[in-house]
Each structure stands twice: as C-alpha cells, then as structure tokens.
Amino acid sequence: MEAKKDSWISRYAKRYFIDALGSMAKGLFATLLVGTIIGAVAMLLGMLLPAGGELNFMQKALAAIVAFLNAVAGVAKNNYVVGAAIGIAIAQGMKASPLVLFSAAVTGALGYCAGIGDKAIGFVASEVSVTAGPIGAYFAAIVGVELGQLVSGKTKVDILVVPIVSILAGGIVGYLLGAPLALFIKWLAGVIGMATALAPVPMGIIVSVLVGWILTAPISSAAICAMIFSESIISTLSQDAAYGLKLAAGAATVGCCCQMVGFAVASFRENRWGGLVSQGIGTSMLQVPNIMRHPAIIVPPTLAAAVLGPIATTLLPMFNTGINAGMGTCGLVGQIGTYITMLGMGEGWLGVTVKVLLLHIILPAAIAFGASELMRSLGWIKKNDQLLD
Helix, strand or coil, X not given: CHHHHHXXXXXXXXXXXXXXXXXXXXXHHHHHHHHHHXXXXXXXXXXCCCCCCCCCHHHHHHHHHHHHHHHHHHHHXXXXXXXXXXXXXXXXXXXXXXXXXXXXXXXXXXXHHCEECCCCEECCHHHCCEECHHHHHXXXXXXXXXXXXXXXXXXXXXXXXXXXXXXXXXXXXXXXXXXXXXXXXXHHHHHHHHHHHHXXXXXXXXXHHHHHHHHHCCCCHHHXXXXXXXXXXXXXXXXXXXXXXXXXXXXXXXXXXXXXXXXXXXXXXXXXHHXXXXXXXXXXXXXXXXXXXXXXXXXXXXXXXXXXXXXXXXXXXXXXXHHHHHCCCHHHHHHHHHHHHHHHCCCCHHHHHHHHXXXXXXXXXXXXXXXXXXXXXXXXXXXXXXXXX
C-alpha cells in the first residue's frame, strides 16, 4: 500500500512540477522571451536613426523595419498571447487530447491576465494593476486540462462539451485565484527585493545557489524567474525594492551560469568538446542522473555560485529581469537579458561586457574547475563520475 501511495505521489509530482512546469517554459520562450529579444534588436536599430529632420531612402527603410519589429515584439509580449502559449504548452506537456489542448489557449490567457485592480478583480489586463501572470496561467491551464480530459471521449458532442468544460473550469480557477496569486507574487518579489537591497551578501549567496540548483534540477528555473522577477511586478514596487529585485535577478543569472559553465569545464575530461557545448550553452540538467549517483559532483558549481553571487550584488553589481534571469548561458539568453536590462539602466557597453565575461563565464569556469580538480585529487570525485550518456 505504501509503495502504491509513493508511486501515485511521484506520478503526479512529475506531471505537475516537471512535465507541466517544464513545458510552461517553452510557451514563455516562444512568446515573451523572443518578443523581448526582437524588441531589443528594434531598439538597437532605432539608435541608428537620426533624432530629427528628413530621412533619406535608406533611413526610411530602416525606420520601417524598426516599426515592424516593434509591432511583432508587442504582439509576442502581449499578456493574452503569452498566457495562451503557456496554456497550450502545459496541455502539450500533459499530453492532452486535441480539443483540450486548443481550449488551454483560453484558460492560459484567462489565468495569466486575471488579477486585481483599483476597483475589483478582473480578467482584462488593461484594467488590472497586478496580474497573476505565469503562475495564474499555470494553475488555470492545469485545472482546465485535467477536467477537460475527464470528459474527453465520453460524449458524442465532444466538440462542444470538452471546450466548454475546460474553459469554464480553468476560467473559474483563474478568476478565483488570480487576485491572491498576483498579490502573493508581488509580496514575495517585494520581500526578495528589499532583502537583497538591505542584505546583498547573504541574499546574493542564497539566490545564486538556489536558482542555480533549480536550473540543474528537472524543474524550470526560467518559469519560476519569469514569475518572481517579472518587469510588470518590478514596476509596482518601491524604488529600493525594484532595485533589489533586479539585483537578485542578476545574482540568479550568475548562479545559473555557475551550474552550466561549471559542469561544462569540470567534466571536460570525460565529455570533451561535445559536453562543453551541450552543458555550457545547453543545460546542466544533463548531469542529474550523475548527481543522483555521485552527489559530490554538484559541489564545485555550487561553490562558484556561493562565491560569485554576493560579488554580483556588491562589488560588481549585475542586474536582470524576468525569464532571462533563469536561463544562465542557455543560448546566451541570460547574457542578452543582462545587456538589455543594464544598458537600459544607463550602464555602458564596456562595463557590462567586462562584468558578463567575468561573472558569467571566466570566474565560474575557474572556480568550478579548481574545486573539481581538488576534489579529484582527494578522491571525492572519481573518473567518469560526470560522464554523460
């Protein structure tokens, strides 16, 4: 009986915290993340245009491209579009039937845009001062998918029944949970922001290490960071809390880089160049089976995160926002987000580049490699402990 209970818990924990949350990140990548990158490209191209006066033919063409890119970015980052993408991604990760999957676009959008405004709880993003965002879409989509699946294939009019059940169920959850979820995330973000502003050293260690672990674990650090470090939430916080939250996001990025770059260089003996690339700009999650067998191998990248996290919140302040904070060096998205955030805060290209090279790549590699080699010499890490399949 106990074994069956454990199996049931494990099955649903995987379904909701690994499959659903991991798939949720894909919806965020395809909309909010890509929209942010396209918007950044538009901003850079726009800097090439003159401030005033008549435009020549080439400048008019460039202005048209900038306008197009801004329009695309605006749609990709639209709350309803992002919520819909999250809903569909979660439904796909939960292996929902087609009608349930398509209905999840609506439930995800409803959950994402639900929140609380000056007068009442609502769904419309323009009338809501704080939205539930990704976490609202997550809960609404999960409930919509599960209840939609219960009736899927049970009637001869599934084409009507399944979407109605799924959308109404997810919509109710979004409406009821939107406000408390939005306020909870705002409160949590404010606490993290103020704590980081007031105690940057311990918070730098805590945030860097924890988010780095989450990135390596089969959980989506990108999805979690998108919830906590959301720009829409940052805009509602006090100046000190907003500054601290961006600083915490910078430390989170450093922690993720330490895991990815750290494992890439520490395991170079075993995995060579293929492992360097797959872990360094892919994911350190590849090491999870090895970590389960040989827990000591996680010490070197964790040590790097603990050392560099507080440096990123004090001596060499790093800043980031949103989903980018949980990406590390994956596709260099963490670095792109860092540039966008820090340049937007008035820092120069050279200063940002030096900090990124040091705290995202060079020092994580040096510390993790040095610690790994020391542990190898002591016999705590053995040959092939970090060998990828």
